[in-house]
Amino acid sequence: MVDLGRVQKELQECNKNMDVSGINVKPKGDSLTHLIGTIPGPMGTPYEGGIFQIDIVLPDGYPFEPPRMQFATKVWHPNISSQSGAICLDILKDQWSPALTLKTALLSVQALLSAPQPDDPQDAVVAQQYLKDYQTYVGTARYWTENFASSRGLEEKVQKLVEMGFPEASVRSTLAAFGGDENLALEKLCCG
Amino acid sequence: MITDSITSAAASISKEFGKKKRTNRTAKLKQCKLDARREQWLSKVKNNGCRGESEGIPESSMHKRNESNESNRSLENLEVRPRGGENDGSVHHDSDSESPANSPTSHISSILGSTDSGTNYHASSSSSSSSGGCCSGSITEEEEEEGNDECLDDWEAVADALAAVDKQKIPVQEGHVEQESHVEQKPVVRSGSPGGISKDTGLGIEIHKPEHVGMVPRAPANGQAWRADDAFRPQSLPNLSKQHSFPMNSDRHYGHGGVPWARSSVAAIPISCPICYEDLDFTDSSFLPCSCGFRLCLFCHKRILEEDGRCPGCRKPYDCDPVEAEAIVNGGSLTFRLGRSYSMIARS
Numbered sequence: 001m002v003d004l005g006r007v008q009k010e011l012q013e014c015n016k017n018m019d020v021s022g023i024n025v026k027p028k029g030d031s032l033t034h035l036i037g038t039i040p041g042p043m044g045t046p047y048e049g050g051i052f053q054i055d056i057v058l059p060d061g062y063p064f065e066p067p068r069m070q071f072a073t074k075v076w077h078p079n080i081s082s083q084s085g086a087i088c089l090d091i092l093k094d095q096w097s098p099a100l101t102l103k104t105a106l107l108s109v110q111a112l113l114s115a116p117q118p119d120d121p122q123d124a125v126v127a128q129q130y131l132k133d134y135q136t137y138v139g140t141a142r143y144w145t146e147n148f149a150s151s152r153g154l155e156e157k158v159q160k161l162v163e164m165g166f167p168e169a170s171v172r173s174t175l176a177a178f179g180g181d182e183n184l185a186l187e188k189l190c191c192g
Numbered sequence: 193m194i195t196d197s198i199t200s201a202a203a204s205i206s207k208e209f210g211k212k213k214r215t216n217r218t219a220k221l222k223q224c225k226l227d228a229r230r231e232q233w234l235s236k237v238k239n240n241g242c243r244g245e246s247e248g249i250p251e252s253s254m255h256k257r258n259e260s261n262e263s264n265r266s267l268e269n270l271e272v273r274p275r276g277g278e279n280d281g282s283v284h285h286d287s288d289s290e291s292p293a294n295s296p297t298s299h300i301s302s303i304l305g306s307t308d309s310g311t312n313y314h315a316s317s318s319s320s321s322s323s324g325g326c327c328s329g330s331i332t333e334e335e336e337e338e339g340n341d342e343c344l345d346d347w348e349a350v351a352d353a354l355a356a357v358d359k360q361k362i363p364v365q366e367g368h369v370e371q372e373s374h375v376e377q378k379p380v381v382r383s384g385s386p387g388g389i390s391k392d393t394g395l396g397i398e399i400h401k402p403e404h405v406g407m408v409p410r411a412p413a414n415g416q417a418w419r420a421d422d423a424f425r426p427q428s429l430p431n432l433s434k435q436h437s438f439p440m441n442s443d444r445h446y447g448h449g450g451v452p453w454a455r456s457s458v459a460a461i462p463i464s465c466p467i468c469y470e471d472l473d474f475t476d477s478s479f480l481p482c483s484c485g486f487r488l489c490l491f492c493h494k495r496i497l498e499e500d501g502r503c504p505g506c507r508k509p510y511d512c513d514p515v516e517a518e519a520i521v522n523g524g525s526l527t528f529r530l531g532r533s534y535s536m537i538a539r540s
Contacts, residue, residue: 003468003469005468005469005470006467009469063467064495064496095507098467098488098496099466099486099504100504
């Protein structure tokens with residue numbers, strides 16, 4: 001059973017100083033076990049200017065077990081799966097400590113964005129590019145950030161898809177479901 | 193006569209009361225003290241009157257038939273003691289036969305009481321007053337046993353003694369002044385108690401001599417006020433001293449024991465467990481499972497031990513911690529153990 005008392009206090013604590021950290025956590029639905037975390041892309045990195053959403057599922061053993069986190073926003077990063085958004089971060093696995101919180105975990109994820117670890121990759125393609133062609137990696141990462149993580153990019157895509165004749169609500173939900181991937185969203189919308 | 197019996201009975205009773213006190217000490221202690229105080233205040237009003245009488249003309253309207261007679265004789269006794277001693281003594285000795293050879297004091301008191309019960313008691317009370325409040329306690333009990341009417345005089349003495357204790361012996365001096373001659377008698381006889389008995393039974397004149405001689409020994413007698421009444425006083429004294437010290441000590445223990453606890457717990461309560469965000473109680477806050485200093489509540493600690501068993505603060509395994517925790521529990525006080533179980537109960 002999830003310690004809901006702790007989760008609630010965590011949410012209060014985290015959202016209290018959201019202006020400083022930029023990190024936000026809110027429940028995805030009615031349940032407190034499924035949350036959406038939001039982190040800004042770190043300054044001075046290809047992820048700057050992006051707002052990355054992270055899907056958080058709290059296991060029953062939380063906080064004695066780590067929260068299950070994965071990027072809902074598509075990210076080009078050696079330690080984050082470009083397909084699934086899975087995060088390779090030790091504190092979300094064996095180095096989790098009950099003393100950590102959702103906020104500290106999200107801060108760690110944010111730090112991971114600014115400090116990729118290509119030697120322990122989650123996405124081998126990105127890691128190879130990072131090691132062999134760093135500039136290309138930077139360009140791709142920036143492109144993904146602008147495309148999938150920036151609110152401006154999102155609004156452009158929404159506007160484009162709405163102009164295609166799809167209702168705005170379904171466009172937004174479909175884009176969110178595909179991490180801002182315009183093509184996948186269009187495919188989904190077309191398939192109905 | 194009645195007062196005589198009171199004194200003698202009191203002497204013998206005091207023994208019993210010594211035992212009683214031990215058993216009922218805690219219960220009676222405060223009661224007696226309070227009663228004594230109350231009686232003291234009540235009798236103080238009368239004391240003033242009585243003092244005037246005793247100091248002034250022996251004719252006392254307040255005293256009972258006995259005492260009025262005795263007070264009449266007291267004048268004579270002052271001059272010619274033997275007569276009063278013999279007359280009253282003979283009568284009283286019969287009544288005193290209850291506790292004839294119980295102790296020198298009983299005899300002495302009976303004789304002296306025959307002459308002037310009030311003064312006699314004053315003597316004992318004054319001597320006891322130097323020793324402290326313990327005497328007052330025993331007297332109060334005696335008084336309770338015997339009945340108040342007859343003990344008005346006694347209460348005069350008691351009041352004096354108490355007042356002496358309370359008001360730093362200002363009243364004692366009065367008491368001394370009142371019955372200087374009588375006061376001196378008793379300690380004298382006490383000091384020479386073994387011989388005094390024989391003399392008592394025989395002639396009152398004999399008593400008179402030690403009385404005068406007593407001026408000298410009286411000081412040591414007062415200084416060693418307990419020796420004369422060794423049979424009784426030591427019992428009552430330690431009792432009272434214990435009683436006095438007991439509640440105070442206990443109060444201190446509770447006070448000093450409780451306050452730091454309260455303080456520490458108060459100081460610890462605001463610190464919540466970093467794992468479950470629940471407030472740490474005293475037991476939790478005194479629980480240091482890891483050398484890194486990371487604190488957590490016992491409940492979370494137990495939970496962690498059941499799983500990976502690593503300290504949340506430093507991620508080092510709690511290997512030695514179970515032992516350490518047990519050592520703390522075992523070596524710690526009972527309260528620790530209780531606190532742990534309590535916390536378990538409270539949260540489970």
